Amino acid sequence: MTPVQDHKKAAFLEQFSKDEEVLLASLPHLQASVKDALEELEIPHRRTESWKYTRVNKIINKEWKTGSSNAPSSNSLFPNWEGSRVVLVNGFFREDLSTLKPEDGLVLTSMKDASKQHGEVLGQHCASLSGQKEELFEAHNLAFAKDGLFLHLNKNAALKGSILLENHVSGQRTSAQNRNLIILEQGAQLNMIVAHYGDQEDPIFSNDLSEVFVGENAQFTCDLVQSYQGEEQFAINTIWANQAKNSRFTLSTSTLQGNWVRNNVNVRVSGENCETNLYGTYQLRNKQHVDNHTMIDHKVPHCESNEHYKGILYDQSTGVFNGKVFVREDAQKTNAFQQNGNIVMSDNASMNSKPELEIYADDVKCSHGSTTGQFDEEAVFYLMARGISEQNARELLVKAFVGEVLEKIHHPEVKALFGEEE
Amino acid sequence: MAYEGDDLLEEVTGKEYEFGFTTNIESDKAPPGLNEDIIRLISSKKNEPEWLLEWRLDAFAKWSEMQEPEWAHVNYEKPDFQSISYYSAPKKKPQLDSLDDLDPEMRATMDKLGISIEEQKRLSGVAVDFVMDSVSVATSFKKKLGELGIIFCSMSEAVQEHPELVKKYLGTVVPKQDNFYAALNSAVFTDGSFCYIPKGVRCPMELSTYFRINESGTGQFERTLVVADKGSYVSYLEGCTAPQRDENQLHAAVVELIALDEAEIKYSTVQNWYPGDKNGAGGVFNFVTKRGLCETRSKISWTQVETGSAVTWKYPSCILKGDHSIGEFYSVAVTNNYQQADTGTKMIHIGKNTNSTIISKGISAGKSQNSYRGLVSINASAKNARNFSQCDSLLMTDRCGAHTFPYIEVNNSSAKVEHEATTSKIGEDQIFYCLQRGLNEEQAISLIVNGYAKDVLNKLPMEFAVEAQKLLAISLEGSVG
Numbered sequence: 092m093t094p095v096q097d098h099k100k101a102a103f104l105e106q107f108s109k110d111e112e113v114l115l116a117s118l119p120h121l122q123a124s125v126k127d128a129l130e131e132l133e134i135p136h137r138r139t140e141s142w143k144y145t146r147v148n149k150i151i152n153k154e155w156k157t158g159s160s161n162a163p164s165s166n167s168l169f170p171n172w173e174g175s176r177v178v179l180v181n182g183f184f185r186e187d188l189s190t191l192k193p194e195d196g197l198v199l200t201s202m203k204d205a206s207k208q209h210g211e212v213l214g215q216h217c218a219s220l221s222g223q224k225e226e227l228f229e230a231h232n233l234a235f236a237k238d239g240l241f242l243h244l245n246k247n248a249a250l251k252g253s254i255l256l257e258n259h260v261s262g263q264r265t266s267a268q269n270r271n272l273i274i275l276e277q278g279a280q281l282n283m284i285v286a287h288y289g290d291q292e293d294p295i296f297s298n299d300l301s302e303v304f305v306g307e308n309a310q311f312t313c314d315l316v317q318s319y320q321g322e323e324q325f326a327i328n329t330i331w332a333n334q335a336k337n338s339r340f341t342l343s344t345s346t347l348q349g350n351w352v353r354n355n356v357n358v359r360v361s362g363e364n365c366e367t368n369l370y371g372t373y374q375l376r377n378k379q380h381v382d383n384h385t386m387i388d389h390k391v392p393h394c395e396s397n398e399h400y401k402g403i404l405y406d407q408s409t410g411v412f413n414g415k416v417f418v419r420e421d422a423q424k425t426n427a428f429q430q431n432g433n434i435v436m437s438d439n440a441s442m443n444s445k446p447e448l449e450i451y452a453d454d455v456k457c458s459h460g461s462t463t464g465q466f467d468e469e470a471v472f473y474l475m476a477r478g479i480s481e482q483n484a485r486e487l488l489v490k491a492f493v494g495e496v497l498e499k500i501h502h503p504e505v506k507a508l509f510g511e512e513e
Numbered sequence: 514m515a516y517e518g519d520d521l522l523e524e525v526t527g528k529e530y531e532f533g534f535t536t537n538i539e540s541d542k543a544p545p546g547l548n549e550d551i552i553r554l555i556s557s558k559k560n561e562p563e564w565l566l567e568w569r570l571d572a573f574a575k576w577s578e579m580q581e582p583e584w585a586h587v588n589y590e591k592p593d594f595q596s597i598s599y600y601s602a603p604k605k606k607p608q609l610d611s612l613d614d615l616d617p618e619m620r621a622t623m624d625k626l627g628i629s630i631e632e633q634k635r636l637s638g639v640a641v642d643f644v645m646d647s648v649s650v651a652t653s654f655k656k657k658l659g660e661l662g663i664i665f666c667s668m669s670e671a672v673q674e675h676p677e678l679v680k681k682y683l684g685t686v687v688p689k690q691d692n693f694y695a696a697l698n699s700a701v702f703t704d705g706s707f708c709y710i711p712k713g714v715r716c717p718m719e720l721s722t723y724f725r726i727n728e729s730g731t732g733q734f735e736r737t738l739v740v741a742d743k744g745s746y747v748s749y750l751e752g753c754t755a756p757q758r759d760e761n762q763l764h765a766a767v768v769e770l771i772a773l774d775e776a777e778i779k780y781s782t783v784q785n786w787y788p789g790d791k792n793g794a795g796g797v798f799n800f801v802t803k804r805g806l807c808e809t810r811s812k813i814s815w816t817q818v819e820t821g822s823a824v825t826w827k828y829p830s831c832i833l834k835g836d837h838s839i840g841e842f843y844s845v846a847v848t849n850n851y852q853q854a855d856t857g858t859k860m861i862h863i864g865k866n867t868n869s870t871i872i873s874k875g876i877s878a879g880k881s882q883n884s885y886r887g888l889v890s891i892n893a894s895a896k897n898a899r900n901f902s903q904c905d906s907l908l909m910t911d912r913c914g915a916h917t918f919p920y921i922e923v924n925n926s927s928a929k930v931e932h933e934a935t936t937s938k939i940g941e942d943q944i945f946y947c948l949q950r951g952l953n954e955e956q957a958i959s960l961i962v963n964g965y966a967k968d969v970l971n972k973l974p975m976e977f978a979v980e981a982q983k984l985l986a987i988s989l990e991g992s993v994g
Contacts, residue, residue, distance in 0.1 A: 140584070423911065433923070438893060441924040448917040449586075450936050453908035457936040461921055464929040 100134050100227075103151045107235040107266070114217075114236050114270060117206040121218050121233065128223055128230035135227065144411040144443045145353055145382040150325050155296050157181075158265035160238075164188060165290035167257060168318060169504055174252035175199070180259045182269035182299075183238045196248025196279070198241070202270060205241035212243065217272055220302045220331035220359065228327050232268045232300045239269035239301075244279035244309075253282040253502060260297045260324075261290035271301040275309040277335075282312045284502050287326065289319030289349075296325045303332040305340050307362065312341045314505040319349040322378075329355040336362025336391075343370040343500045346381050347508065357386045363393045370499045371400040374489075375408030375440070382411035389422040398429040401496045403489060404440035411443045418450040418457060425452065429459035434466065434492060543600035549573065552700055555600050559669045559703070562676060572689035572699035579693045585855040586884040586916055589824045592763045592798060599701045599734070658716075664709040665720055668736055671707035678709055682740050686769040686806045686832070694765040694826075695802040698734045702767070705736035710745035710776070719974050721750035735766040741776035741811075748779040750977055762787075763798045764822075770805030770813055774835065777812040778805065781973050785984050786821035793851025793880075796823025803827065809835030809864070816972045818981040819846040819854060820988040828886065830859035833867035833895070840869040843969040845981075847988045848881030848913070857887035857904075857918075862895035862928070871902040874966050878909035878989055884916040891928040898928040906936040907965055909958075909989070959986040 115122055134151055135142035158181025169176075177199065178188035184201030191199060198209070205213050223230040240256060260267045275281055289295050297319075305311045311332075319326055326349060334340050344354055358367050373381045387396045396416065404410050412431045433442045446459040466488050474484035493509070500506050543554055552573055556566040581591055658665050664675060671679050689699035710716055741747050751768075764786070772778050780803075789796025799822035805813035815829040831840030842858040860869035869889065877883040885904040906915030917934045939961055947957035963970065963982055970978050 420912065435923055435926045435928070438925045438927075440926065441893075441922065443923075444919075444921040444932075446917075446919060446932070446934075448906075448934065448936060449914070450906070450908070450916060451912075451914040453911045453913065453938040455908075455936060455938075459917065459932075459934050461919070461932040462930065463921060463923040464931075465926060 125234050132227040155266035162261050164259040175254045177256045182267035196245035198243040202239040202241045232298050236268040236270035240271040242273045244275045246276040247278040249280040256285045258287045260295045266296040268298045273303045277307040280310045284314050286316045289324035292321040294323035298327045300329040305334045305338040307335045308337045310339045312501045315344045318347045325351045327353045332358045334360050334365045337364045339366045341368040346373040353382045355384045359388045360394050363391050365394045367396040369398045370496050372496045373402040376405045379408045384413045386415045388417045389425045390419045392423045395426045401432045403434045405436045407439040409441050413445045415447045420451045423454040425455045427457040431461045433463040545598045546595050575690040576696035587853040662711040668705040686804045694800040698765045698767045702734045702736040708739045710741045710747045712742045713744040716747040719748045733764045737768040740771045741778050743773045744775045746777045751782045766801045768803040772811035774808045775810045779814045782817040784819050788821050788852045789823040799825045801827040803829035806832045807838035810837045812839040814841040816843045820984050825854040827856045832861045834863045836864040837866045842871045843972045844873045845966040845969045847876045848883045850879040852881040855884045857885045859888040862891045862898040865896045867898045869900045873904040875906040877913035877915050880912045882914040886918040888920040890922045893924045896927050900930045902932040904934045908938045
């Protein structure tokens with residue numbers, strides 16, 4: 092690292108370290124390693140492989156202040172939600188805005204409270220998956236996160252409805268780091284919608300990290316929705332998941348709006364007979380930039396993973412897809428499929444796609460595909476010949492293109508955001 | 514030049530290997546090490562003009578500041594660049610009027626390699642520029658080519674006789690600071706081939722060069738430059754063999770192709786250098802930079818069959834600069850035992866309506882690691898660019914690895930880019946079917962593998978295709994997993 096970078100990093104981190112009451116205070120066994128990581132890891136730059144197409148200078152070079160926990164939250168995308176609603180504002184759990192419906196076997200509380208009441212569970216799980224030793228922003232999250240959602244589902248607990256988790260970040264130059272911990276014990280089932288909002292036009296920096304433990308025979312389904320409205324809004328969303336045997340993990344990521352969004356989805360498949368599904372859509376306009384990084388690590392035999400990301404890029408937008416599938420030495424009989432499709436609508440838009448496979452076992456079926464192109468003009472012509480205007484024809488084709496992924500979204504409420512009828 | 518004590522020792526111990534063979538020809542060898550003096554020595558030995566020496570020294574200065582790259586998916590002990598001798602030339606340089614004048618020992622070596630020059634000359638009509646270590650010793654068919662105005666000679670000859678062409682094109686496609694190994698090559702390259710096809714000429718025969726690393730402890734730093742002038746066509750074959758060695762040998766070559774308007778270059782390689790023994794000891798390090806530049810309506814086609822080398826690091830690329838230019842890459846890479854290959858291509862689309870095709874077939878056996886790493890970059894200016902990539906991997910055992918790292922960068926709305934990759938093992942039902950029909954398992958695998966690689970093998974010139982099929986079978990011997 093050059094002295095300039097060193098200085099920049101120190102100045103960036105300095106803004107956060109003034110705060111006390113961080114979660115890390117109750118996790119003494121992690122403190123030393125986090126401190127080392129913050130010192131050693133360098134700011135990702137053009138030659139950092141995992142950040143090749145995404146620049147972080149705009150985050151590092153700006154001033155940020157920790158958001159207030161009482162800041163107001165803005166409009167929800169799900170005003171008519173009737174189930175449990177959990178609201179985080181600037182990374183803090185807001186009981187007053189949340190509506191919680193107690194259910195059997197469910198523990199749902201703030202991380203802050205959990206660190207007092209469920210210290211042992213928290214200590215065992217927190218940061219046991221995440222990559223704070225490799226990624227500066229993950230170390231940053233662990234070092235400065237103060238709160239978040241703690242959700243624990245007991246053995247065989249199945250909730251009646253889905254849980255809606257809403258993350259708001261608001262206030263000028265606000266930074267928010269929250270850390271969520273979701274634990275599904277054996278046989279538990281959980282459906283969630285996670286919504287991220289960058290409120291109004293305020294410049295914000297959100298660095299959000301969730302760890303999900305899916306126990307034996309458990310099922311976790313989550314639809315992630317991102318809507319960052321402002322121009323100077325930067326968001327890093329990281330999810331780490333671990334799957335025990337016979338479990339299922341399904342995640343869809345829909346980026347509705349986002350000027351600078353980085354999604355990291357990492358799944359470790361540690362038990363046999365697991366199913367992992369990752370889906371994603373993005374429709375980018377203006378100068379928006381969305382970077383989807385996924386990693387599925389098949390460590391054991393007889394598992395299956397499906398990955399399907401599709402996006403449309405307009406105007407001067409840029410998109411990044413980097414999907415990585417590991418099949419470890421003993422993970423025989425793995426079936427892994429990965430597909431990334433993109434339509435570039437403007438000459439000023441660009442798409443960088445990198446579907447990777449690293450395979451160390453022979454009895455596997457793995458494939459990946461990536462396409463970048465435009466509409467089939469013949470299809471447009473076909474529709475026009477049947478009396479549909481060109482614009483409608485193109486809209487129809489866009490819908491059909493993303494539709495393949497949209498139909499994998501679990502919650503009709505999320506599908507409705509795309510104008511999809513159930 | 515006098516022998517240093519160490520060199521003599523090396524020379525003597527070098528002969529003791531049970532397998533393989535080394536040619537016992539006295540050689541003129543520079544002391545190991547790399548510094549400006551060595552570069553001056555190489556340059557003066559080759560009687561080079563001042564500008565080339567400057568060019569080398571500049572490359573050396575840039576190389577000295579560079580770091581050896583580590584991003585490739587390979588593990589190896591880095592070569593000690595100060596223990597390599599950078600110049601070695603057969604001492605008796607024969608002035609050949611006829612092949613009978615050739616050193617009998619060298620003739621025998623060629624025979625062992627299956628390159629009998631007179632046979633080649635008589636039967637196949639292939640002009641062979643035989644490179645033994647670093648200096649060309651035999652060039653045939655020169656007269657015939659000369660009549661058409663085709664220049665096909667060693668690089669050092671080209672520097673003497675056609676300095677204007679060399680000066681104009683050398684380093685234009687692979688700049689001397691391009692990467693660590695290209696910079697090293699630029700500083701110390703000792704010889705290589707130079708080929709120039711004049712305007713509108715279709716080269717009547719396949720041009721070929723056989724490389725051979727022979728001298729123990731000498732790296733081979735070849736530099737090949739092929740220039741196809743407007744509307745010309747050339748097919749160039751490159752084949753490599755190396756005798757068994759117990760220490761790693763470094764090969765850092767640079768190949769530059771220039772296809773001017775409406776020209777076509779077909780460049781085929783069969784590489785079967787010593788891959789190391791079953792325990793992963795020894796073998797050649799093959800760190801090669803190959804790149805071609807396509808002008809308007811021109812075409813460059815790379816075809817490679819990679820079966821040798823302990824570590825391969827090679828990305829033959831095309832810069833599609835001119836409108837309507839075409840780039841192709843067909844590759845079969847086989848790794849066995851502890852071999853590691855990180856190979857692929859780069860297709861840089863700059864001109865309008867440019868078209869590229871990538872077909873890569875990886876076969877991993879033993880405990881080897883085989884990676885495809887490729888870049889398809891569509892610049893904003895490359896309207897209607899088209900790319901199709903297919904990279905398949907075949908795994909033969911449960912301890913080998915097959916990896917794919919494709920980079921796809923699209924910067925305009927009219928480009929169409931497709932990439933697909935599959936990884937699987939040989940179907941047991943396929944093997945069963947073959948066994949049932951009386952083939953043994955090795956034959957069955959060879960049949961299936963050859964069928965799998967057919968798309969690429971079909972692109973090779975006839976005489977290479979036969980050799981390549983044999984090579985695939987030999988490389989996979991005993992690899993049934």
